[in-house]
Structure formats: structure tokens, C-alpha cells
Amino acid sequence: MNNDSSVASLATRLRAEATGLRAGTRMPSSRTLTERYRVSPVTVSRALALLVAEGVVVTRPGSGTFVAERRAAASGEADRSWQNTALGERRVDPEGVALGLIPVPDGIVPLVGGYLPEGLRPTRALAAASARAARRPQAWGAPPPEGLPELRAWFAGLTGCTPEDVLVSGGGQSSLWLALRAVVAPGGPVLVESPTYPGLIAAARAAGLTPVPVPVDGDGVRPDLLAEAFARTGARAFVCQPTFHNPTGSVLPPDRRAGVLKAARQAGAFVIEDDFARHLSMGAAPAPLVAGDAAGTVVHIASLTKATAPSLRISGIVARGPVAERIRAAQLVESFFPARPLQETALEFVSSPSWPRHLRAVSAELRRRRDVLAAALAEHVPEIQLPSLPSGGLYLWGRLPEGLDDAALTETARAHGVAIAPGRPYFPAEPPAPYLRLSYSAAADTDALVEGVRRLSAALRASR
Structure with a gap:
């Protein structure tokens, strides 16, 4: 429970x-x-x-x-409708972020969620790391604004950059928010993959930006379409997930990686690389885009959260040149710095023997869960097409038969005891077809995954 x-x-x-x-x-x-x-x-x-x-x-x-003593009842509901005029039209829509955070009630099999299952989280190792971190003399003091030097060096080692290029930030979502506001002027366009992570779409719109979709295929974004989008919109940033893309799981091949960098450089634009799933690999992960970028085109975001636990909200932002100064200034104004005890805990954990052991366990278990979920879908709901099996990440991306409403199916599925994510929120514009994103990470075990697919099959039959 x-x-x-x-x-x-x-x-x-x-x-x-x-x-x-x-x-x-x-x-x-x-x-x-x-x-x-x-x-x-x-x-x-x-x-x-x-x-x-x-x-x-x-x-x-x-x-x-x-x-307790009962509180006196209010004499009447106050009229707060005046706030609508004061706030104006702009609003923050949290739906994209909340998609994976809403608790699933007992009795519902979760095929949604963006974190490791509880049994796979390194809870004991993190508790031990936290205890060691709390005993450090300066654990409750202010860290350097850019982050602990040792933690910056660790993030730098993932990308081949120098520690001076790294800013320690408070998790992937916060880092995306900082990068977007630093790079794109208010009201401006920002190019995004279509489909993409709904939290990115929500963050862009909350920052007053206009997300412009660039279609992806089985190998990720096409550089020729990206170049056309830069030319058409005048955008100065493209946000992408080239490694274990959410939701499709695709990995951008080497020629397209080079093409993305070329298109951005020709447009005088930035690439914001969201490398959220590097540590969720089931094999080898390619080098990040930033590793081959000396010109400062890429702003790279690497988060520890997905591979550990939801509350270890620590990430590293790699940026070079004036954009780095702008991102650091934005974080300083917004939140000063991530809490030092959390930075110390992250450093203790990734520097310990528990970290590589944990990654090996995660890789093996995610592969097992992916295979079980894919096999169950093939057996019980073959009408859901899986373009490919991802080699990392937490999700399967399935296309539904034409004519099915993914949002309506989501409601029907819940009534049948299984929670799924409709594909529609992953598209910044109208989706070309109905899709589902199915997580193999949230269910208690592989038996629950199979049971969830059986319930999904019943929901599909009821939807026709």
C-alpha cells in the first residue's frame, strides 16, 4: 500500500x-x-x-x-471573485506535472508513474548516506552558490566537461524551468519534440513561452524538420531528450545528434538537453550531446531523481559562456541554492559502493519488467502497437487503433481497475493518432503488470 x-x-x-x-x-x-x-x-x-x-x-x-474545541463557523463565504480580474488571463496549468504524482488508490493497478518502484529505490543506502552527511561539520551551513565542488566534479565526469561548467540545481523540473527562462525571452517560441514530456509543455507555457512541436519518429527528431522549424519560427531554443526519450523511449542515433547540433548552430540557437534517464539504461547509453559541444550550444540537464527516489531532487546543469551566468543568476534570485544536506546526501550516495550496485539492480529489474509488460500486451491486447522496445527509461509507448479515444479509454480503464496515461497530453498540438504511455516501473511486481494488462484488455473490449 x-x-x-x-x-x-x-x-x-x-x-x-x-x-x-x-x-x-x-x-x-x-x-x-x-x-x-x-x-x-x-x-x-x-x-x-x-x-x-x-x-x-x-x-x-x-x-x-x-x-479539539470546534472552531467558530464563518458567518458566510467571502466573495473572492475579484481575484480573477486581478490575476488576469495568464494561469499555470499543473496537469502535465501532476500526471505522474497523483496517488493511485488501493485496488487500482498502476501502469502510470515516473519513478522507480518502492522496492527498487535505494532507501537504506540513502538513509545511511543521509546520516553520514548530517554528521559533516558544515552540513547545515550554506553551500557555495554553484554547489558542492565534489558534486559538481561528479556531474562533470558524466559529460566530459569541467566542474566549473556545472551548476547544482534542485531537480530536473526546476532545472528545465531555469533553463527555459534564461534562454528564451518572455512570449517567445521554444521548439519541443512532439510527443514530449508534459511537464516541459507545462513549464514552457507557465513561463509565458509558446511550445512549437517538431515531430519525432522511431529514431527521434529529424534534423531537417528541426532546421525548418528554426527558420520558420525564429526560435532560439530546442528542448530534447535524445537518450531514452519520454514517452517513446527512442535514442537519437549519431548522425541525427550531429544534425541537431548543426541545425541549432546555423540558427544561432541553444539546445536544452534533458538527460533525465541516463541512469535507467538497460545497457550502454550514448554520450550526451554536450560531450561533443565546445561552442556552448548545449545546455545539459542531468538529474539523479529518476534513478533514486522522488525526494532526492538534485540535478546538474552544464552550461558554458554567458548563458551559464544567466542560469546561475536566475537560481540565486529564485532559491539561492539546493539545500546543503540534500547535496551532501547525494554526494555520499554516488561516491559509495552502493551506487554502482544499485544501477546494476535497476538495469536488470527494468529490463525484466519491460519484457513482461511487452509480452503481456502482445498476448492480451495485440491491437496496441509497440513501435519498438526501449533500451532504457520507464515506459512503453503504444499506438491505439484508429477511432479510439485515449482519454475516454483512460476513464474506462480506471473503472476496470487499472490506471494508464493517455497520449494526448504528450503532444503540444493536436495528436496525429491515439496513444497510451504505459509505465512498467510503478506496479508492485511483474504479476501486477500482467494483471494490469488483463484489466486494460477488458477496458478495451468495453470501449468498443
């Missing part, structure tokens, strides 16, 4: 229980609640803490937890 959803579920039950009791009534003990609801003491503690924060209950050390 997802721990956060367990806490929320227990809090809902205890909130309802407290509502029916008089103020001052003692709530059942933590031990009683643990036994009654068959949850861990940690879950009970967190649920009670949530209710304390809400003012539903109060705790009295040595005595227990009691129903």
Missing part, C-alpha cells in the same frame, strides 16, 4: 470519528489504532499529526490525543 495514501485514508476515518465526539473526548491510543486499522505506528503518528495541524485534535504529552 502506498504510505501517503494509507496516511490520508486513516486520517479521513479518524477525522470522521472525531467529528461525532464532544470536544475534550479522548481518542483511542496509538496502539489501539494500529491494531484496529492494521497499519504501522508510523502511519498512525502521521495521520494524527495531520489532524493536529488541521485543528481537529490536540495532543497532551503523557495523557493522549483529544478532540
